[in-house]
Amino acid sequence: MSAAKNANAGIGRAASQVHRLLTEAWRLQPLYVSLYAILLSFVVGGVLISIIGVNPFTAYWALLRGMVGGGDQIAGSVARSVPFIGSALALAFAFRAGLFNIGAEGQLLAGGITAAYVGALSWMSDLPGIVAIPLILIAGTLGGAFWGGIPGVLRTKTGAHEVISTIMLNSLVLFGVRWMVNSRDPIVLRDTESTVPRTDPISDTAVLPELVDSQPVLHTGLLALLGICFVVAFVLNRTTFGFEVGTVGLNPHASHYAGINVNRVIVISMAASGAFAGLAAASEISGTNGFFQPGTFFLMGFDGIAIALLARTNPVAIIAAALLWGSMLSGAPLMQQEADVSIDVVRIIQAMVLLFVAADAIVRYLFRVREMDQSPFKATSIEGSV
Structure with missing residues (x-):
């Protein structure tokens, strides 16, 4: 028995x-x-x-070789994906809290211009890299967090919907940085020695080390963003605050009656969302460009929306989705060169991905x-x- x-x-x-x-x-x-x-x-x-x-097989074969056809192609694809990880993570965090953050584009610009300004300060060259690099990354993170926190405060204090406020703030920061970088009289942040509108180059001590000498450069900002993806996954799935974020996202009214400070969660979530975007921008300024130009982050925030939805707001899945997104853009020129298929076709495919994920x-x-x-x-x- x-x-x-x-x-x-x-x-x-x-x-x-x-x-x-x-x-x-x-x-x-x-x-x-x-x-x-x-x-x-x-x-x-x-x-x-x-x-x-x-022949679509010919075109896709060229696209694939442009993405992963060799060591240089793989490194270039990964490097192209780095800022997408940050922008998608920013949006995914806000989405988890039930907030539709359309402002990643503006938060990238805010973080990027802040990082470029701090990185170009004269005393930065006197600092060792171990101090200067964290400083420029923190500056970009705080710039993005500040710009992301504004719609959170507006939502909690005035009831202004984050979709409207983030769209308006996108325009505000876009034209603001254009003025700062383009202005000649008075000179605000423009590099007077450059023939194109941009900020002064950052100090050499504030440049992120390279992982691989690729085009674009694959820098150590990748490691920081990968680590943050796993930290965010832990916070959202294993901590009390993560539970509060998810609960507020599902039902803010029930969360309020359950004793959760909904306004606090909204403001922190939007600020954190902006911080991730700002960090991504700072890593690009420090690791890839070395200066800020207004068009640096064009469409990157909206690409982040597609990647976050493709990954179903899963912070770890965002890594794979961003790698796919960046790799496709990296491989598109070879497809155009060998198969005579416009780069825009890749953008059409990406738009179809977003359509099928949404519907x-x-x-x-x-x-x-x-x-x-x-x-x-x-x-x-x-x-x-x-």
Whole structure:
């Protein structure tokens, strides 16, 4: 009898383990939808390429070789992806709190101009790199956090929706930095020795070390952003504040009655969102450009929206999504050169990815993917029923 009980207990534990694994796999289902969306987008892109009289396999082969065809291509693709990691993480954090932050573009600009200003200060050259580099990164982070925190405060104090306020703030910072960099009389931040509008170059001591001498340069800012992705994943999934962020995102009214300080969560989430964007901008100023130009971060904030949605706001999945996004842009010139397919086709494919991720009902219908609440796995204990 005891042997039978032990056997039943063993079967129960095994069944429970299988149930847990199946449930975890089911929870990953949104990422499967994203993968299907990518596949479907490339199919649509292939149809468009065929219409213009080019073999899509030839075009995609050139694109792939431009992305990962060799060491230089891989390094260039990764380097192109670095700022996307920060911009997507910024938006994902806000999305988790139920805040639709459209202001990553402006927060990148705010962080970038702040980092460039601090990095070009005369006394920065007197500091060792171990001090100057963290200082320029912190400056950019604080610049982005300040600009991101403004719509959070407006939301909590005046009820102004973050979509409207962030769009307006994008315009404000865009034209503000253009004036500061372009102005000749008075000279604000323009490099008077340059023939193109830009800020003074940052000090050599504030330049991030290179990981690989690629084009663009793959610098150590990548390591910082990768580390922050894992830290944010831990905070969101394993801490009390992360629980509060998710709860406010699901239902702010219920969160308030549960004792959560909703206004505090909103302001901190928006400021943190801006901080991640500012750090990404500072790493580009310090590691890639060495100065600030108004067009440096063009469309990067809006690309971040697509990447965050593609990764389903998962901080770790953002790394893979950003790598795909940057790699496609890095490989596009070779596709244009060898297959005579415009770089804009890659942008069309990326737009289709965003469309299919946003309208995931199309993907679910075509690939027969169930909704999350239609899981075939019951949330009961198998071990207890044996």
